[in-house]
Amino acid sequence: MRNTFLPLLVTVGLSAFSVFADCLLKRASASPQPFSRGYFAGAACIYAASCFGWIYVLRQVKLATIGAIYSVSVVSLLAVMGITVFRESLSTSEWVGLAAAVFALVLLGRIVHP
Numbered sequence: 001m002r003n004t005f006l007p008l009l010v011t012v013g014l015s016a017f018s019v020f021a022d023c024l025l026k027r028a029s030a031s032p033q034p035f036s037r038g039y040f041a042g043a044a045c046i047y048a049a050s051c052f053g054w055i056y057v058l059r060q061v062k063l064a065t066i067g068a069i070y071s072v073s074v075v076s077l078l079a080v081m082g083i084t085v086f087r088e089s090l091s092t093s094e095w096v097g098l099a100a101a102v103f104a105l106v107l108l109g110r111i112v113h114p
Helices: 005-029 038-060 063-084 092-112
Strands: none
Touching: 005 038, 005 063, 038 063, 063 092
């Protein structure tokens, strides 16, 4: 069986890139002309560049595993970014949902590496 640690680590890194691009889009959306801002172009470039990393990851790990890890890491990182950068707050149910998502990732880790 292949060692999947590095591809899964790359997946989390790609999640971080996506979250950064999402933050750029959030900044662009605050403008009256969001598509003419550098934020939009920067986000598009980041999304396009991440395709190279996805090709590497998709060759190494099952799509379902990548999907779960990517989803949970993006949700977690977006929550952190929303709280720290955009000064947003999470409701109690959102905190519970975030904890459940992280717990799901822990369970997935046990399936990937029993």
